[in-house]
Amino acid sequence: MSEALLILEDGTVYRGTAYGAVGATLGEAVFATGMTGYQETLTDPSYARQIVVQTAPHIGNTGINDEDPESRRIWVAGYAVREAARIPSNWRSVRSLDDELTAQGIVGIKDIDTRAVTRRLRDRGSMRAGIFSGEAARPLQSELLETVRTQPDMLGARLAEEVTAEGPYVIEPAAHGWGAEPIATVAAIDLGIKTMTPVRMAERGLRVHVLPATTTYAEIQALGPDGVFLSNGPGDPATSDDQVQLLRQVLDTKTPVFGICFGNQILGRALGFGTYKLPFGHRGINQPVMDHTTGKVEITSQNHGFAVDAPVGETVTAPEPRYGRVQVSHSSLNDGVVEGLRCLDIPAFSVQYHPEAAAGPHDSAYLFDRFVDLMKEHQNA
Template sequence: MKGNLIFEDGTIFEGEVFGYSSETVGEVVFNTGMTGYQEILTDPSYYGQIVVMTYPLIGNYGVNDDDVESLGPKVKGFVVREIYENFSNWRGIETLNDYLIKNKIVGLKDVDTRALTKFLRDKGTMAGKIIIDRKKNDADNEDIKKFNNSRAVDKVTTGYTYTLKPLLPKVAVLDFGIKKNILDSLIKRNIELTIYPANTSPEKILENNPDGIFLSNGPGDPAELTEIIENIKKLIGKKPIFGICLGHQLISLALGGKTTRLKYGHRGTNHPVKDLLKDRVYITSQNHGYVVQEDSLNKEELQITHINLNDGSIEGIRHKNLPLFSVQFHPEASPGPQDTAYLFEEFLKML
């Protein structure tokens, strides 16, 4: 069936429907990774988004049971240039098309993703809608206008507290939409993890006397999570804290900083980041639409540790007096392939 990705300004990108046949509205973003489509689909930070893959051939190694970052896909839609059905990989168990059908995610193929990416780079991230086998109408514009991805963390956080691997030391994890590979990266360093829902009170977390606190990645605008920010303020200085992605942004806000929305975000597996303390450049995996404003940070308390070499934005901070640091990128991912995993070791030493 024919399918179109439409925008409020009248722009239309034509394609063919694959996966689950259903119309959907979401924030349209692009990812520059050549691989990792299953991790992208299941990353909770993509909740509410229609993801466009810039690499033209997707699906060639199929889907397996291992490369997932949560219990299932979190995206609203998936847009590619070409979908490959005859996958070849020893771990592959089904096609990407079958996987999307099973999880009720609509896909759009045969789209000019190069033109679409240029459009998003020029116009900035915006809401769009995938429609099937019909023309755009006024109701579609209303759907796009009304789309709101606020409080996305509430949709992806855990519904209960649970513990993984009873080993030492003990770390309390605040789940804002955590990726499985982050949990795996901590567990393989013999850390006992207790995972808490996003809005858990600081008193509840501290009553179990953890050795440290981890603040996870997650979707949406960090500035609207005012209750969580206030909770983090009460945790700072009580225990060592490490934050990744949204966790990094929330730490910055709790320390008086401000965040701003990027025009089209950082999403991909090839973003160069410089560690200012080590004087080294790393290739990193990233997925975020907001960034910490450098001029909003208290430089007497905080040290900028990492910067993005593409646009100079902040990629990491460390407190000068307290056991606290955070990074914007994903050290648990494998672009380098494990170049920035040293950050987990630094957290372990801090504990």
């Protein structure tokens, strides 16, 4: 097996073995704490241009199937694991994770202390990194480190347009007692949407028009939706001026809006709040969040490196005052970061996590029901 190196921009080097494709890859090194759901992690577009370090020590034991991908391909830039399963064992498995990484050209590394890497990233923050294996690992480490340090930073990266759908498509409502006609129609802006998200809405009788990140307001108007949804996605929300302006046009018509993850940050910006980069972000399926409306704690699935800069614990007038009063509806119990926004004078709300939770907890599934209720209220107004 080929030797492989994981090199962080602070000069730290981890030696291991090649995993998946052999070669070189660059990206921002981040850690994900989920003990399950590695296939969903790999295919989540929010991980575009990132090298994912799995904190769970054993990865690949259930192989790969064709039902669980969250998008059309693997999006991670690279993959780092401690112990890779030699033989997958699951009744749904059709091939090994190693074979899938190789087939899709994803350069990885195994046999390294991923918890040591995690502690490094936790203490120093997420940083630029590279994985080098085979011939790509032969140059001097000083040269490889220079390659790592000269790659673009995630701060200022505009990536939603790179991962979005090539064209619009429709997910029809599931026939669970609603019949053929939808109870409402949603325009879902794909900023890096996961497959399960429109499925969760279709399960509630919604017809979902999934639209590319470059969609115009006129194209949304032509659909006449009952609500607009903004998805998760990768990159720096400060670069998404087009989507912010699009959302403001929607908000001005008082059309119901629901955003998750990147969509939460876009709503925050549309309301006039700023965003900022977190030291190492929140990534995993075990993130505790306080719902300030109910006082309940939710265990949530998260994947984000940026957050909205808004005051927690008080009702304020939005910096864009035409949108009225806003509350931080949810916050992280780990570090106090804003995890949700709720507008009191217009029908809009958002959360920073993933209520579709595949894989992950289902504590937050009620948010899709809240969106349905908001659209029904708007229909009857």
